[in-house]
Amino acid sequence: MFFYNKKNIDNQYSNLHFVNWNIVFLLMFTCCTFQVFGQTEPSDLIIDSLKNKSEQVIKDSVVVAEEAVKEDSKEEEKEEEKPVEQVPGEVRENLNDALDKATKIISPAKILTIIIASLFVWLTTKGTNWMYRSLADSFNRHRLRILRLQPITNVILWIITIYVLVMTLFNPTPETLWALMGSSALALGFAAQDIVKNIFGGLLIIFDRPFQVGDRIDINGNYGEVVRIGIRNTDINTLDDSIVTIPNSKIISEHISNANSGALDCMVVVDLWLPIGIDVERVRKIAFEAAITSRYLNIDKAVTVLFFDHFDNHPATNVKIKAYVLDARYEKGFAGDVTEAAKKALSEAGIYEAVRQM
Amino acid sequence: MDFKNIFYKVIDFATHYGKLSYEFLFVDEKEEQSTVEEVQERAEIPEAYLQRFRLHPLQDAKQLEGRDEEIAMMQRAYENWKITRSPLLIVGEFGAGMTSLLNASSAIYPHARILENKVNISSDEELVNELKKGLDYPEARTLKDLETLPKHEGEQVIIFENIERLFLRKIHGFHLLEDFLLLVHATKKDIFWVATINQYSYYYLNQVIGFGANFLSVIRLQPINNQLIEGVIQERNKGYECVFLKPGTSSGTLNQQLKNSDALTKQGLLREDFFNKLHAFAGGNISQAMLFWKRSVAYVKEKRVYVKAYEPKPIGQLTLEELFVLEAILQHTSLSNQELYAILRNSNKGSKLILEKLMENNLLYAKTYEGQFEPEYQINLLHLNAIKAQIHGRLNRNIK
Numbered sequence: 195m196f197f198y199n200k201k202n203i204d205n206q207y208s209n210l211h212f213v214n215w216n217i218v219f220l221l222m223f224t225c226c227t228f229q230v231f232g233q234t235e236p237s238d239l240i241i242d243s244l245k246n247k248s249e250q251v252i253k254d255s256v257v258v259a260e261e262a263v264k265e266d267s268k269e270e271e272k273e274e275e276k277p278v279e280q281v282p283g284e285v286r287e288n289l290n291d292a293l294d295k296a297t298k299i300i301s302p303a304k305i306l307t308i309i310i311a312s313l314f315v316w317l318t319t320k321g322t323n324w325m326y327r328s329l330a331d332s333f334n335r336h337r338l339r340i341l342r343l344q345p346i347t348n349v350i351l352w353i354i355t356i357y358v359l360v361m362t363l364f365n366p367t368p369e370t371l372w373a374l375m376g377s378s379a380l381a382l383g384f385a386a387q388d389i390v391k392n393i394f395g396g397l398l399i400i401f402d403r404p405f406q407v408g409d410r411i412d413i414n415g416n417y418g419e420v421v422r423i424g425i426r427n428t429d430i431n432t433l434d435d436s437i438v439t440i441p442n443s444k445i446i447s448e449h450i451s452n453a454n455s456g457a458l459d460c461m462v463v464v465d466l467w468l469p470i471g472i473d474v475e476r477v478r479k480i481a482f483e484a485a486i487t488s489r490y491l492n493i494d495k496a497v498t499v500l501f502f503d504h505f506d507n508h509p510a511t512n513v514k515i516k517a518y519v520l521d522a523r524y525e526k527g528f529a530g531d532v533t534e535a536a537k538k539a540l541s542e543a544g545i546y547e548a549v550r551q552m
Numbered sequence: 553m554d555f556k557n558i559f560y561k562v563i564d565f566a567t568h569y570g571k572l573s574y575e576f577l578f579v580d581e582k583e584e585q586s587t588v589e590e591v592q593e594r595a596e597i598p599e600a601y602l603q604r605f606r607l608h609p610l611q612d613a614k615q616l617e618g619r620d621e622e623i624a625m626m627q628r629a630y631e632n633w634k635i636t637r638s639p640l641l642i643v644g645e646f647g648a649g650m651t652s653l654l655n656a657s658s659a660i661y662p663h664a665r666i667l668e669n670k671v672n673i674s675s676d677e678e679l680v681n682e683l684k685k686g687l688d689y690p691e692a693r694t695l696k697d698l699e700t701l702p703k704h705e706g707e708q709v710i711i712f713e714n715i716e717r718l719f720l721r722k723i724h725g726f727h728l729l730e731d732f733l734l735l736v737h738a739t740k741k742d743i744f745w746v747a748t749i750n751q752y753s754y755y756y757l758n759q760v761i762g763f764g765a766n767f768l769s770v771i772r773l774q775p776i777n778n779q780l781i782e783g784v785i786q787e788r789n790k791g792y793e794c795v796f797l798k799p800g801t802s803s804g805t806l807n808q809q810l811k812n813s814d815a816l817t818k819q820g821l822l823r824e825d826f827f828n829k830l831h832a833f834a835g836g837n838i839s840q841a842m843l844f845w846k847r848s849v850a851y852v853k854e855k856r857v858y859v860k861a862y863e864p865k866p867i868g869q870l871t872l873e874e875l876f877v878l879e880a881i882l883q884h885t886s887l888s889n890q891e892l893y894a895i896l897r898n899s900n901k902g903s904k905l906i907l908e909k910l911m912e913n914n915l916l917y918a919k920t921y922e923g924q925f926e927p928e929y930q931i932n933l934l935h936l937n938a939i940k941a942q943i944h945g946r947l948n949r950n951i952k
Contacts, residue, residue, distance in 0.1 A: 334946045458948055483723040486760040489876045489896060493759040494950060520948050535897055539723040 341407040395442030412451040460522040466513040484536035490528035492518040609651035618776040629769040638768030639745035647839025664709035669717040716753035775836020796822035797860040886928035
């Protein structure tokens, strides 16, 4: 009997505990929701009232438990088997009240609005990206200027959308916003720090502009044209036509080599390795003419030919032809064209033969 | 600007860019057609009439119009040469009337000899043969011989036309030009050298080898005044009455104005619209203006010329290879397939295929000169503006 009663009491207590913790969790959830999404009343008052209500609920629960113990002892005495089934009316009211408020803040209509608006903005960003690419194709000369607007537009579109959604659907007070930012920072700090790092990296890249879309950069041995700067990642199209996706957090902590820095053209250095003892004057003329006759040359910039002798394992003369290509996209085309033409002309001029006979 | 004008501007924009039919919106097309003179029968254009607009250099200085300033500059350059002994370079656009100007310069250089180079010169022998004719020194065998030519009585003026014919954009393709420039410098004390070059070759050579530094005096041919061009066209139409037809595509403003005008005013409006289009196309280039007129003549009947503004077809987006070919031809005035192959360093067949494609699209035309087996390919002046625009926009060349 004792055990039975004890068990009965435990059950009652456990039931009460279950009810209480559920209510507490629900209240906490409501509280957080209010904190996150705001409400028309000042949040502190609501939080205070919720605290009062939860304290009241706990007090009520304690009173109920005590009464239950008393009644249990009476039942023991009177050997009555009837269990107590008292749920205070205030608890139910509070629960309903909290649920009502929560559903008012996060209604299915609002969720649907958020989804539709996000979808619309996503499609808009795709549309603007397509528009920028088409414009860049049509106005090749201003390609880089056009493309650099692309990530900025996307970020601005998303910021405006989020702002408009929050302000129209939830209309939070400044206090709520601060609370939201504080709690978000805490949560993100622990749970999603990598994502946050990438996002901040993306914003840094977009606004600080160490490189832009269309630039040819080298990060950690990945060399190619920047084709997209996203909020989280940056895509680079390498010379073998692979897309390398690099997290923005990595990019901001690495050394970046930028070949054209927003300009359409870029310098290309063509290396020719020739035997020591070549006729420098003839080689210079051939190397220079190989560069100035290339279809890919940017003729508005100077061409330089330099000679460096190397005396390592295999002594050789390194001829460096420095010239600007008309569009950074053709850098390899230019290098190949110049190398091929120069080697052919050097061979025809008997430069290699002359060295062999020395 | 009043509301009415803004409204018409918006409609113009919509009809032009939105492919919206203006007639569909406001004007009955049948009614519009009755506002301009229409002739049902289409007669052929007589050859005699077309001959009037044939492109050929003028021989007489009196016929040359709109080049007074250039003639004066040539005169000044000659006076300067007497002190500085520096040669003169004349830079001009294709069809800008460079040869006509040189012919007209006989008034200021009565003893000048003009060496006209229609095809590319590729060897020392060819250059020596060309020069010894001009310098009247048949014994010369090398350029060195020409440098030491016996002193001529009086001052000599040699006009070397199309100096760009002396180079080919390839390795070892500049030596003839360099040798010629050395000859010019060696003989400039006794000879006033006048060289001409097209503006694309000048731009290229100037950038890569500093060609312009060899000439103290450089004259750039300016576009001819619009009124002068109209005057030349009127002059060539002497004896014919011009009737301007409604153009294929016209602005909403023009349509509205035509609707509310009498026949005489309509002709005035259509004439004005026609010449606006002609000047926009030609940009002061007399040859392009003549071509535009010829293309615009719809038919000729009983001393009446019916003119409908020519509308050039868009050439479409050219491939990179095609643009490189066109650029190379612009830089050399004309090129044979062999020369093009040497310049582009691609296969012989490859360059021939591109040339054929460009010929099909009417962007190039082939011309075979006397004593030549292979045709030379030249840019069709009708599409010169469109080609230049693509080279400027897609190859990032600073040519306009």
